[in-house]
Amino acid sequence: MITANGICKSYGPTRALNGVDFKIRANEIVGLLGPNGAGKTTLMKILTGFLHPSRGQATIGGLDVAADPLRVQAEVGYLPENAPVYSDMVVQEYLQMIAELREIPAADQLRLIGDAIRSTGLVEQMVRPIGELSKGLRQRVGLAQAILHKPKVLILDEPTSGLDPTQIAEIRRLIGKLAKQATVLLSTHILSEVELTCERVLIIDQGEVKTDAQIADLKAGNTALVSVDQPETEARKGIQTLGGATDIRLLADDASEAPSGFHRYRITSDNEGLCPELFDLAKSRGWRLAELRQDHNTLESVFNRVVRGGGAA
DSSP: OOEEEEEEEETTEEEEEEEEEEEOOOTOEEEEOOOSSSHHHHHHHHHHHOOOOOOOEEEEEEEEEOHHHHHHHHHHHEESSSOOOOTBHHHHHHHHHHHHHHTOOOHHHHHHHHHHHHHHTOGGGTTTTGSSSSSHHHHHHHHHHHHHHOOOEEEEEEEETTTTTHHHHHHHHHHHHHTSSSEEEESSHHHHHHHHHOOOEEEETTTEEEEEHHHHHHOOOOEEEEEEESSSSHHHHHHHHTEEEEEEEGGGGGGGGSSSEEEEEEEEEEETTTTHHHHHHHHTTOOEEEEEEOOOOOHHHHHHHHHHOOOOO
């Protein structure tokens, strides 16, 4: 439903996106994460036709976004970080205007506006001026305009910004419901929201996709933390004999957590019995252990490793 092929975008000498590639299937809910300045908003603007890439191609439902932006925008609901609302209009009047701009037939407008208002919990705000609403309610109005035309694709930039915990839970449930009829790409800084709402995550850093994975797979990685009293070369040689080890990383930043003379590692393996294997290895070679435990991945831990380490996961 959404594809990005080698998308690059430069602003003068500054490169915001550098060869972004991914595919999103129909009815997936995908979280887009990255630090400030990573290129998330630029990517969303390219996918919705508001910006042209310097190089590469984006498609929505098989349509080239740059070549046919109006047809693409007819299939997309977009909520930018700052909701595009007019403070001097009442909610119902604003949605009526959006319906006309989207050329929704007059016979369908009342029904679709009613559906959007009920879905976003704005029934009691229908005749209130938008300028009198709280930030959270204005955000709901922005979401209502994004879903008004029953789009096939929803692109949401910080949709829960300014909402209280109850409202966030309601929007989360709404997004889950909308995903039954639409593909959702969701950008947010709230990692817990991605874990609770999305099935898959894209992590962008410095204009490149560093991680593209199912959240369940990221959290299910068989990883252990171990501290041993061996030099790094000797420890790596021993750990590599386990066979299933796919990544052996010396945690230099965590040196203060290991006793003097010990080195601390994070080890990822294809084998489920990683900790018992490490214990048997240390025992057979006479290594002293200061720490040996399973490392439970969270989206936050994966995000921090990708962004701080500059690598991929």
